Amino acid sequence: MNEKNPNGPRLTSLSHGGGCGCKIAPGVLSEILRSTTAMPLPPELLVGIETADDAAVYKLNDSQALVATTDFFMPIVDDPFEFGRIAATNAISDVYAMGAQPIMALALVGMPVNVLPLSVIGKILDGGQSVCRAAGIPIAGGHTIDSVEPIYGLVAMGLVHPDHIKRNADAQVGDVLVLGKPIGVGILSAALKKEMLPDDGYQAMISNTTKLNTAGPDLAKLKGVHALTDITGFGLAGHLLEMARGAKCTVRLNWTEVPLLPGVKALANQGCITGASGRNWQGYGSEVSLPSNFSSVEQSLLTDPQTSGGLLVSCAPDSVNDVLGIFKQHGFDHATVVGHVEAQQKHGLVVDQKAQA
Template structure:
């Protein structure tokens, strides 16, 4: 789709659409670059305040994934004012504002349109030193892959729509989705991470596929080491997954090599879409322990070494049990 856009020739553009990275980066001075991203989506939980907080955390995550510091945001909201009371919109915005305040980000404006269903997100601007950008294109063979949140958000929120998710499971999922990736980003910067991406709409395998393609490498994953919200397994066995799982699997095709021991539900989980997922970090093996220790010290939802980067010119991802 993006191929129809004009080729970018401005030398100040450091990162654009060519590597499917999490944000665009534009140099404004020798020691300063702007990092910009926009993200919004329809309501995935029933509580409007929680929806606002999750959407804000999700939008900020793209900036954190680049090793940057978010500064300002512009709200984007679509709302069916003839169908829902305005108090619902206020609660969505309040959830987003509180999460932005937690992140020390200032919401300086925004835009609202009338829509058929609630949609909310933020256009975020951050800053980073041009020499300290962490893109998805720097992974090196031998790097350890570390994940900072458990999987299962897409499956659980899909289950909610058909009344298959308990209050306890939803509470756990909301807590994970509303957690900022700020502490994880700070830890990976200190550890000298080679590459990073956040795990969102293309699922773990989809975003890892973008990283391996951009970096010119392959990867190996171990399913038993991947953190997953426990209730997700039973839901996946029931076939409760979003449409994103099948699309990711079809898109990557033969680039993903599944070991025979990997069960069908595990394949669905690692391919399924996530909302406000964790950071997937590629770090040198001799920095793995310090990164994991820092993540655990910061109480990130997960701090799991789930695989490694391999030398593979075909950019394949080998998934074993």
């Protein structure tokens, strides 16, 4: 079965929510941000919080812009090394999602030092370090605190040419949507916590969540790519809606084409669904049009929080083959066309149906 931590309590037993399922619900987050006071913004700030994009971007000169982001969360798995790998991969993903090349990271570490052995904490940090080595960047510093729940993540920074920045808000009517990774991580993590996840499901989850989205910079250089983001805690529906809101359009999702991680539908039918899925739907469900025969399980998959999920590309139709080719070059064999962009309608997201087998 799935490897557990032999030198202390299960990591997932110490967290009230794991991975990107820890995110504050979208409806609550909107209220929080609405109450904040806007500050004057310098012209060099090319991307801020206005469209809930993946990272901030600050122009340094005519050929370089700095991309900065941070992401951290509680354990989604019990193996400390794998938890570190997943958290680091997830944090760096936002740099790739802006079309940038990572250059360095800072570690964010909060640990219950009286509960977890120092050797376990060390393995978490080793896992993050291994991913940064794979991305070709150093962990140049960070900050640690004594925390009630284990928390790990990174501040990640990268560089991109200002002309190659890809926002989540620049989709165009007529664009085709391509998804780089299968979904279902939240379902698998819920099954793991209930000790219902088989070994092959566990390996699929680890493989999916520790695969760096290295295709981002190459995708960003394609003129036909108009918008780019990654799928994380708000689920596929939530991040499609962010794209739709930013571009003032409607996105149409062909549900039958959405790739799923192996076994997730059966596990969802057995009740392995995260609480974040329901909170996501509560936050944005009024903006989604579903087919009449769309099941509650499929709705849970549509809103399932992804940890270190795939890139979502909005591109011109004549660039689809190039986009799929770049994904394939980077080892994303499940990348597929999942929908397209239409003129703005009543709903930001329209799901076309026919239940998946």
